[in-house]
Amino acid sequence: MTREITTNNFEKAEYVAQLEAARNRILATRAMTLDWVSRLDEHAAAAFIQIEPLVSLFPRRLPDGNYRLVFEIHTSAKRYGALGVSLRTDTMRTDLSKLGQTGVVKALGAHCSSAEAKSHAVAFQEFDRFNARVASLRSFGIDMEPLAVGGPVLPRWFEALHAYGLKCRPVLDAAFDRFFDLSRQLDEAMFEFNSTMGPVRYRSIRCTYALDDFDLLGPADPSLKVVTSLNPHTRRRRYNQMVDFKKALKKKRIGQKLRRELGREPQKEEIQAAIKALRPRQETDWITKDVIKACYLGRSINDVFEAQEKLVAVMQPWSALRAQLQALLPKKGKS
Numbered sequence: 244m245t246r247e248i249t250t251n252n253f254e255k256a257e258y259v260a261q262l263e264a265a266r267n268r269i270l271a272t273r274a275m276t277l278d279w280v281s282r283l284d285e286h287a288a289a290a291f292i293q294i295e296p297l298v299s300l301f302p303r304r305l306p307d308g309n310y311r312l313v314f315e316i317h318t319s320a321k322r323y324g325a326l327g328v329s330l331r332t333d334t335m336r337t338d339l340s341k342l343g344q345t346g347v348v349k350a351l352g353a354h355c356s357s358a359e360a361k362s363h364a365v366a367f368q369e370f371d372r373f374n375a376r377v378a379s380l381r382s383f384g385i386d387m388e389p390l391a392v393g394g395p396v397l398p399r400w401f402e403a404l405h406a407y408g409l410k411c412r413p414v415l416d417a418a419f420d421r422f423f424d425l426s427r428q429l430d431e432a433m434f435e436f437n438s439t440m441g442p443v444r445y446r447s448i449r450c451t452y453a454l455d456d457f458d459l460l461g462p463a464d465p466s467l468k469v470v471t472s473l474n475p476h477t478r479r480r481r482y483n484q485m486v487d488f489k490k491a492l493k494k495k496r497i498g499q500k501l502r503r504e505l506g507r508e509p510q511k512e513e514i515q516a517a518i519k520a521l522r523p524r525q526e527t528d529w530i531t532k533d534v535i536k537a538c539y540l541g542r543s544i545n546d547v548f549e550a551q552e553k554l555v556a557v558m559q560p561w562s563a564l565r566a567q568l569q570a571l572l573p574k575k576g577k578s
Contacts, residue, residue, distance in 0.1 A: 283408030308332035
């Protein structure tokens with residue numbers, strides 16, 4: 244079961260313990276990822292075995308045509324290195340990867356029982372997850388060696404992935420080094436930001452991570468939160484995400500305005516109608532002058548914005564690299 248430090252409750256000892264455990268998990272994830280690309284052809288073979296029962300259905304002759312499966316090694320940006328599997332007759336060609344699980348079940352409806360079609364579709368979805376992981380390697384700027392010409396597609400795919408994986412390994416190793424360095428810089432920027440915000444008190448602002456025991460890349464989602472309550476005895480605190488805090492501020496201001504205009508306490512529906520009447524504007528995750536005023540920061544606006552700018556300057560490349568690495572990780576099963 245996932246244990247997560249929520250944005251509402253905060254226990255420092257628990258947070259620190261989870262933070263350390265999360266950082267240690269990245270080391271295991273690095274080793275796992277490098278092993279995966281080192282044996283990419285073996286993992287490709289294991290992924291293909293899952294759809295062999297589907298492959299064995301064809302070729303198949305039906306009154307409306309001769310059905311067969313066609314394999315293709317993709318080199319387009321979105322499916323780079325993936326093995327495409329298409330169902331084909333003399334008059335049509337259907338790429339199974341574009342159908343989704345329900346579509347695959349429908350496409351196989353004439354070739355096997357409903358239960359078998361569902362089983363094949365689940366296996367094909369798992370195969371597609373492996374293909375997606377392979378395609379994610381392209382975001383690191385690595386090209387495959389020129390593909391061999393002629394011969395069966397499947398052996399050529401395994402051979403190409405073997406060479407590709409070995410080529411990717413040093414690049415991914417360096418990417419993890421970069422991720423560790425950016426993580427260190429982000430920790431420092433968060434510490435500096437939190438120091439600039441001052442001691443923890445009601446409506447102080449903090450930048451913290453979200454922690455999950457099953458996140459293979461450690462601390463995630465660094466974001467700004469506002470302390471909305473603080474127990475003076477236990478120091479237990481409750482947070483609101485910055486976007487939610489801004490929405491609450493807007494609602495409070497509108498309520499105050501309606502109270503003056505109506506000469507009475509506005510009803511909930513009246514406040515909601517007034518909010519809807521405003522020009523649509525997406526709230527951001529960042530501190531504004533209104534937030535500074537509401538949080539009683541009592542310090543130079545320039546200092547607050549400077550600390551925020553330094554934080555964002557590290558957070559953006561860290562988040563981008565983390566997303567790249569995340570795409571390489573298995574989402575379900577053994578893909």
